[in-house]
Amino acid sequence: MINGRAIFKKINAQGYDAAVFFDQVNQHYITGFLSTDGIVLVSEQETALFVDSRYYEAASLAKANQTMQEDVSPYLLSHRALDKLNDYIAKKSITSLAYDKTLVTVSQAEKLEKELPKIRVGGLLDICSPERQIKSEREIKSIKAAQAITDAAFTHILSFIRAGRTETEIAAELEYFCRKNGSAGMAFQTIVVSGKNSSLPHGVPSDTTITKNSFITMDFGAKLDGYCSDMTRTVVLGKADSEMRHVYNTVLEAQRLALCCVKSGVTGAEVDRAARNYINSNGYEGKFGHSTGHSLGLEIHEQPRFSSAWSEKILAGTVMTVEPGVYLPGKYGVRIEDMVLVTDAGCENLTRSDKQLTEL
Numbered sequence: 001m002i003n004g005r006a007i008f009k010k011i012n013a014q015g016y017d018a019a020v021f022f023d024q025v026n027q028h029y030i031t032g033f034l035s036t037d038g039i040v041l042v043s044e045q046e047t048a049l050f051v052d053s054r055y056y057e058a059a060s061l062a063k064a065n066q067t068m069q070e071d072v073s074p075y076l077l078s079h080r081a082l083d084k085l086n087d088y089i090a091k092k093s094i095t096s097l098a099y100d101k102t103l104v105t106v107s108q109a110e111k112l113e114k115e116l117p118k119i120r121v122g123g124l125l126d127i128c129s130p131e132r133q134i135k136s137e138r139e140i141k142s143i144k145a146a147q148a149i150t151d152a153a154f155t156h157i158l159s160f161i162r163a164g165r166t167e168t169e170i171a172a173e174l175e176y177f178c179r180k181n182g183s184a185g186m187a188f189q190t191i192v193v194s195g196k197n198s199s200l201p202h203g204v205p206s207d208t209t210i211t212k213n214s215f216i217t218m219d220f221g222a223k224l225d226g227y228c229s230d231m232t233r234t235v236v237l238g239k240a241d242s243e244m245r246h247v248y249n250t251v252l253e254a255q256r257l258a259l260c261c262v263k264s265g266v267t268g269a270e271v272d273r274a275a276r277n278y279i280n281s282n283g284y285e286g287k288f289g290h291s292t293g294h295s296l297g298l299e300i301h302e303q304p305r306f307s308s309a310w311s312e313k314i315l316a317g318t319v320m321t322v323e324p325g326v327y328l329p330g331k332y333g334v335r336i337e338d339m340v341l342v343t344d345a346g347c348e349n350l351t352r353s354d355k356q357l358t359e360l
Contacts, residue, residue: 003030004047004071006131011042011124016098018043019127020085020112023103025298026128028226032068033059039081043092050084052077082115089119096120100127129303134317139227139297140341143319146183146229147339147350149222153177154233154353161237161360163212167192167205170218178222187221187228188300198234199333201290201325213238215332221300228300230321231351232337235358247284247326248357251334254278254324255355258292258306262322262340262347268310275324276308284326293321296339318342319350 001009007030011019021027021040028034030042031049035058038051049072051059059074077084089097099112101123113121135143156177161170171192178186193203195214202219210216215236221229240248258275272292279288293306295318304314306322314320323337338351 002069002071003032003131004042004069007042007128008044010131011098011127012044014098014124016096016122016124017094018089018092018096019098019100019124021100021103021128022108023100026100026103029128029132029298030069031072033062033072033074034226035059038077039085041085041088041097043094045092047072048088049074050077050081050088051075082111086116089116094119096122098122098124098127100124102126102129132297133295133303134315135297135319135341140319142225142227143229143297143339144350146187146222146224146227147231148352149178149181149183149224150220150229150231151352152181153220153222154218154231157218158235158358158360161210161216161235163210163237165210166207167194167197167210168207170210170216171205171220174218174220178220183222183224184226185223187223187230187296191217191219191232193217193333194237195332196330199327199329199331201327201333201335210237213241215240215244215334217333217335219335219337226298228296228298229350230296230300230337230339231353232323232335233353233355233358234334234336235360237360239359240357244332245357246282247328247332248334250279250282250284251324251326251336252355252357255322255336255338258322258324259338259340259347259349262314262320262342264316264342264344265313267313268304268306269308271306271314271322272308272310275306275322279324279326287326287328288324289327290323290325293323293337295320314342316342316344320347 171190192205194216219232254275261274291307295302325335327333340347
């Protein structure tokens with residue numbers, strides 16, 4: 001079903017004639033058009049995309065080229081945005097309007113109610129989030145293409161890493177390679193941490209110089225057509241000692257066990273438990289502080305999650321990360337992350353990069 005029609009059916013069942021969206025992510029999901037400003041209104045007749053002169057020509061071309069959702073009609077904002085919205089609502093005889101109260105601020109909600117006095121305005125929870133969990137074939141194609149760039153970047157960076165390089169230089173090279181090879185940008189701020197810094201799960205690249213016989217953790221992802229990819233690999237410059245190998249192999253096996261657990265109908269808690277129990281049994285209880293994975297798509301972190309707190313079933317068509325880790329403060333850390341498509345029979349691993357311990 002066209003995204004806008006599915007959203008209309010949902011909000012109409014809850015007593016509303018239309019729903020309005022101000023955030024970039026849900027606007028993109030509903031229309032298929034990417035802009036950083038504007039308003040989207042979903043009603044029974046159509047999905048209206050209101051944009052100003054910065055985006056109107058591009059939106060009109062997207063409509064003509066059929067690269068946006070087919071129920072979308074672009075409208076030019078030539079004066080105050082809410083005046084235009086009010087005029088449109090009056091012409092379409094809309095009597096009630098919903099907004100997503102997880103995304104709209106109190107101030108925005110109050111302004112809507114004040115500026116649209118003739119209609120009933122109310123908030124609903126997570127209007128689009130449940131629908132966005134199950135990815136369409138088009139979405140999966142974009143995610144796979146983004147991951148292909150990410151995998152190629154990892155292959156490239158192995159020949160770039162050497163003693164004397166800094167974390168920042170490696171991060172910059174990863175990002176440059178991704179952009180040069182088709183990425184529209186990075187899915188999130190690239191993480192490159194080495195040595196003691198690698199015990200920081202979301203450490204920021206610094207001018208720390210890479211040293212021999214130390215771990216380097218790289219967490220990064222390309223973005224394409226608005227969709228994110230995400231992977232983490234931990235490598236060693238030089239040789240790993242026996243303890244480093246034990247930590248690495250513990251994380252690798254924990255990930256394998258989690259991957260074997262993934263299939264449609266499993267809960268997030270079950271997958272998390274498969275990885276966490278193994279890590280704990282190998283002497284690293286309390287050294288794996290984050291969840292085992294998360295969904296992603298238009299945003300890098302979406303619902304559902306492979307977490308001890310997620311008791312709901314995860315269904316086929318969801319794209320998830322599987323990323324256990326062990327972090328020893330002041331010493332080093334290891335994380336290995338793949339991105340998978342959940343299927344009825346198990347999962348399809350979308351990440352192609354090798355996971356065996358790489359010593360450079």
